[in-house]
Amino acid sequence: MNRRDSLKAIGLTALTTTVLLEACKQPATDTAAATTKTEKEAGREQWETERDEKLKSETFFTKHEMATITVLANIIIPKDGVSGSASDAKVPEFIEFIVKDMPEHQIPMRGGLKWLDIQCFNRYEKPFVEASTKEQISIVDEIAYPKKAKPEMQAGVSFFNRMRSLTASGFYTTEMGVKDIGYVGNVPNQWPGVPDDVLKQYGMENVKV
């Protein structure tokens, strides 16, 4: 069946609804609306589209917070020989969206950024973004290794864990990140099974299901 035929199937159902309602004097407002309103995004409910639009029109982080997020994201995922940095992949913009989408991130992120600035201020008398790379890294080193971190740094560890997860989520789900990680699927193809050289590499030539 081609696309037009399936559209016809919709038309058909809408039409029969109208027929069914012929006895009733009121116009079948809903059916008429349903057929003209098919301009909705295919496969998404109207409320989902509206929710996305609303979230995109709102701003959560301040300029200063976004700047701090950008520095941190690039510390977590810097540019290397294979791919660009977190900010090259617009990870901060993703984080701005996701905290609006998942409000449970908002307080820990906002509070964590504040925690970081206070730490930095107590040590170097400036906010994190204005600290030197060396100063920034000295703090990050104390919160990036959960098992080794001092108990008094625990709040920072929790924040950094979250920041690291969001950065990885944001980076590896972009074209740049997918290419970097080497996911080569999502194309129509055949599946001939594990390549022979790989079977050999793992000594799996004789394993059959």
Place this chain on the structure above:
Amino acid sequence: MSDFQIKKSSTVYDAIIVGSGAGGGMAAYVLANAGQKVLMLEAGQYFDPRIDAQQMKWPWESPRRGAGTTRPFGDFDASYGGWQLDGEPYTTKDKTEFEWFRSRMLGGRTNHWGRISLRMGPIDFKPTDGLTDPWPITYADVKPFYDKVDRMIGIYGTAEGIENEPDGIFMKPPKPRLNELFIKKGAEKAGVRVITGRGAVMTEEIKGNKDRAPCFYCGQCGRSCKVYGDFSSSSCLVIPAVNTGNLTVITDAMVREVITDKDGTAKGVSYVNRKDLQEYQVNAKLVILGASACESARILLNSKSSQHPNGLANNSGVVGKYLHDSTGASVSGFLPQLLDRKRYNEDGVGSVHIYSPWWLDNKKLDFPRGYHIEYGGGMRMPSYGFGGGVSTMNGMVPDRNGKMKEAGGYGASLKDDYRRFYGTGVGMAGRGTAIAREDNYCEIDPNVVDRFGIPVLRFHYKWAKEEILQAKHMQETFLSIMKEMDAVVTSKIEGPETNYGLEAPGKIIHEVGTIRMGDDPKKSALNKYCQAHDCKNLFVVDAGPFVQQGDKNATWTILALAMRTAEYILAEKKKQNI
């Protein structure tokens, strides 16, 4: 004059079908193709996988990168619905933790189901353990319908000759992925049989079917398939049935109740349009419920009349009772052998490539029946949550230089770890027999209505000792498989304090049994053809009629029984019995 008005149609259909999922879709398909004039009422919106599937989208095409914020199984999942529906609550009592997944769309939950398609076996229909109830029908009664469903819809698998895991008419199966070969090897060492999966994915053409094209291995069945390569009720049953010219579908039509005549026979249903909240009443010679096990029970319990004071088809009082969902528990981790693995496309099909049918003799165990195991892992498309475990796992195994390093990190070395660990994941989940018990039930909550004014369901469900012991056995088995394949376990080790990781009832989304069939009208709602004992022109075609689920996922049996019921209806009509 008041605005309130119920619009009544004068048309009398041969049949009204409520719900367009596996059961409703199959009944509609069989009846429409036999020339019956059928009206289908579906509470959800229109959905056609060819147009609406989010298949082949990249993670960056979703602002939340595929996260499950508005759809529990991810932004691309083909589900309009979830664990909670706005304005349509359900309640629980006695500290029950029942979870109910509903989809409101043409095709219901078959648009995004896992396509794992297992037949129930001879022992599942006639168990001998003394604890679980036998069905009034045998495997031999249902086999011809399983066969027809296989041929009509398409299923891959391999013939194995296992008594209680009956073979079907199989298309060629997908080959195992690399992590699945590790599983096969490890499980075998642990004494667990692993065989080729069985899934409702068309890996070969079906002769004469021009609407569907074979699978092209994108691994995304959960998003539904634009070429109709897998089974969804929308693509494979309802839309083809509409094309016969005999089926009329009204979407956004939420059925309130079945309306009966003075003599107690069903004469139609009333429904409310979910969009404009207008009320309607439609008539037919018979009514077929396929709204899903719990929704159909809800409709029956809400269909009270002087003839049916307990609700329709409920003289026995069993409607809502014997609710059961499969048991489920899981373990996950990674395979250090696969660190730095070679990249290639292993998307495969979107259903299971391998699984373990129940392999033990229960006589030596402390629980009846058993469970099967479904496996996962591999180089999947990244989405929200990607790499989440890497900052823990990188402290669990030596690095490339053979040195242990501190878990966590950042920068170039962490970036390298993301690459290193990609595709090493492995996981397994058990799906087991839960016991159908009278005191696990859904009922009408006397105090709560939904936004349409329809009284809602209230659940009462407690796991029994046997189900908890089964979960314990699952955990032990999974850990021994993980050990034999030299995998590192990263999930929490579950003990007695969490019932060994036994999921809350409902969580596995195989809820069945609420309108059970039986030969004795005092103890069952339906006869063995899913026809109401107390109302001869009322039928149920979803998982409501299940007497006792095996460890097998429910859908293939829903399809076979719905086909059987539809053919029975046609035969009875010929004999003018209904």
